[in-house]
Amino acid sequence: MIKSSHLKCAVAGLVLLATLRCQSQPLWDLANENKGLLKIATLFTAQNVRDHLGTGEGISKAIDWCKKTGVTHVFIETFRSRYTAERETLERAKSRFEAGGFEVSGCVTTTQVGKISTGWNLISCYTNKGTQKSLQEIFEYTASMFDEIMIDDFLFTDCQCDECEKARGDRTWADYRCELMVGMSRERILGPARAVNPDVKIIIKYPQWYDNFHNRGYEVSRETADYDRIWVGTETRDYADKRWGGKVQYEAYYIMRWLGEIGGPKTGGGWFDPYGTTENTYVEQARQTVLADAKEMLLFCYSSLLRDNGPANVEKLRTEIPGLFRLAGLVRNKPLKGILAPKPPNSDAYDEQYVFDFVGMLGLPLVPTAEISSDAKAAFFSVHAIKDPNLTKKLKKMLAAQKPVLMTDGLARRLDNVNLDDEDLIILKVNGKPRSLLELNRKQLKPIRDKLLAPFGIRFDAPNEVALYLIGEDCLIVENFNDEPVDVSVEFSKPVKAHKTLVLPIDGDVRLSCSRRRLNFSTITPRTLAAVEY
Ligand SMILES: [Zn+2]
Numbered sequence: 119m120i121k122s123s124h125l126k127c128a129v130a131g132l133v134l135l136a137t138l139r140c141q142s143q144p145l146w147d148l149a150n151e152n153k154g155l156l157k158i159a160t161l162f163t164a165q166n167v168r169d170h171l172g173t174g175e176g177i178s179k180a181i182d183w184c185k186k187t188g189v190t191h192v193f194i195e196t197f198r199s200r201y202t203a204e205r206e207t208l209e210r211a212k213s214r215f216e217a218g219g220f221e222v223s224g225c226v227t228t229t230q231v232g233k234i235s236t237g238w239n240l241i242s243c244y245t246n247k248g249t250q251k252s253l254q255e256i257f258e259y260t261a262s263m264f265d266e267i268m269i270d271d272f273l274f275t276d277c278q279c280d281e282c283e284k285a286r287g288d289r290t291w292a293d294y295r296c297e298l299m300v301g302m303s304r305e306r307i308l309g310p311a312r313a314v315n316p317d318v319k320i321i322i323k324y325p326q327w328y329d330n331f332h333n334r335g336y337e338v339s340r341e342t343a344d345y346d347r348i349w350v351g352t353e354t355r356d357y358a359d360k361r362w363g364g365k366v367q368y369e370a371y372y373i374m375r376w377l378g379e380i381g382g383p384k385t386g387g388g389w390f391d392p393y394g395t396t397e398n399t400y401v402e403q404a405r406q407t408v409l410a411d412a413k414e415m416l417l418f419c420y421s422s423l424l425r426d427n428g429p430a431n432v433e434k435l436r437t438e439i440p441g442l443f444r445l446a447g448l449v450r451n452k453p454l455k456g457i458l459a460p461k462p463p464n465s466d467a468y469d470e471q472y473v474f475d476f477v478g479m480l481g482l483p484l485v486p487t488a489e490i491s492s493d494a495k496a497a498f499f500s501v502h503a504i505k506d507p508n509l510t511k512k513l514k515k516m517l518a519a520q521k522p523v524l525m526t527d528g529l530a531r532r533l534d535n536v537n538l539d540d541e542d543l544i545i546l547k548v549n550g551k552p553r554s555l556l557e558l559n560r561k562q563l564k565p566i567r568d569k570l571l572a573p574f575g576i577r578f579d580a581p582n583e584v585a586l587y588l589i590g591e592d593c594l595i596v597e598n599f600n601d602e603p604v605d606v607s608v609e610f611s612k613p614v615k616a617h618k619t620l621v622l623p624i625d626g627d628v629r630l631s632c633s634r635r636r637l638n639f640s641t642i643t644p645r646t647l648a649a650v651e652y
Pocket residue numbers: 235236243244245246277278279280281282283
């Protein structure tokens with residue numbers, strides 16, 4: 119016999135559950151309708167699996183949170199920092215999520231595997247055979263449960279122990295580490311995982327620090343060719359944050375587009391986190407990731423989004439998700455128009471680290487690329503370009519065709535044989551401090567923008583830190599990263615009819631008027647994105 123109090127409890131529970139379901143349905147339904155365009159994912163780290171997915175109740179809570187957040191794809195991690203999640207817990211969580219209508223993949227974070235590096239204490243020494251064996255076992259274990267496995271962005275090494283030193287011989291550290299990690303991937307990850315599970319697809323997720331990849335053994339050409347899929351770290355966080363700061367928002371866009379070109383159809387999503395962010399800078403990461411044509415965005419990670427600034431960030435993101443789907447629709451499969459901005463793979467940045475990010479913040483619409491093509495209508499060249507042995511030839515060809523070129527002072531210093539007084543060439547004074555570009559004012563930026571944008575029949579006038587994106591033939595996006603409202607104008611060489619199609623955040627205010635050849639944004643509120651079609 120059931121006691122009536124138990125029955126009441128059960129009924130109340132069901133009512134609560136039904137209410138929860140009702141409340142969570144709209145974003146979940148929308149996310150399912152749009153997942154072919156843009157998927158929203160999250161990660162349960164190995165420790166999250168232990169702490170949050172160990173009980174039926176914990177899994178139910180996680181499912182509810184995902185549905186409310188539009189998350190339709192979950193990554194369940196097997197290993198991170200010496201901890202291996204238990205098979206039984208992983209398998210139960212996987213089947214519960216699948217039964218709930220989710221796509222489920224695995225994940226591995228290769229921190230603290232085997233022998234620890236002489237450098238960062240989260241990183242391992244991969245010259246060491248014991249580390250190699252442990253790495254292999256982790257991937258065999260994971261491939262026995264999952265058909266897709268993401269590798270978080272710790273698959274590199276900074277070790278300089280005696281073993282590494284001896285194995286390196288007379289090669290540079292960059293060359294040795296690239297060889298080592300390409301070999302690790304083939305022999306200790308891809309081969310063994312595929313032997314256990316012939317259907318497994320493995321994703322290499324590249325970190326955000328693209329100018330240092332090769333120095334620590336990330337080799338985007340060969341690794342992208344070897345792996346089934348690639349993903350991208352887009353966690354720019356808050357430029358001003360003391361602990362996590364120093365990255366401008368455009369970096370997420372630059373790296374996602376740059377790797378998107380390298381990876382082609384292998385390119386999956388971008389991945390960002392809540393550390394050192396406010397609600398405003400958190401959602402800027404999402405916008406830049408989606409603007410850069412990511413097919414998916416991953417919200418790292420479940421436990422971090424439940425504490426500190428996580429809940430407020432997620433609350434704000436939820437309000438932007440319908441707009442982010444529209445943004446994905448505006449950029450998908452559209453060619454970019456703009457200034458070629460090449461970083462050849464494995465190129466050194468010297469004292470122009472991440473200069474592309476800062477140049478993008480100046481309101482110059484960049485076309486991130488790995489290759490220098492003199493077919494481009496306009497180009498920006500930094501010291502990275504020296505990696506291309508044909509740089510001088512290509513540069514001369516562009517200048518001979520009277521195409522505008524913006525070149526850093528660092529590159530100009532390193533080139534002989536090029537006429538630096540050419541009237542189509544502008545030297546950008548970086549002075550070895552890319553961040554100093556943020557100090558350029560509107561008046562100083564105008565001649566640079568006018569020259570570089572002339573081949574596209576556009577003039578753009580705005581303060582610094584207002585980015586411009588030219589998408590396809592008929593879409594233009596402006597994003598104000600300032601904490602103050604700005605006024606902006608765009609002038610076309612021929613008459614246009616334009617209308618505003620998207621504003622983010624949802625309470626952003628963008629006042630647009632259009633008269634013949636001119637678009638006038640009399641106001642764009644702080645940290646606001648506006649898309650215009652014409
Ligand atoms: Zn070592």
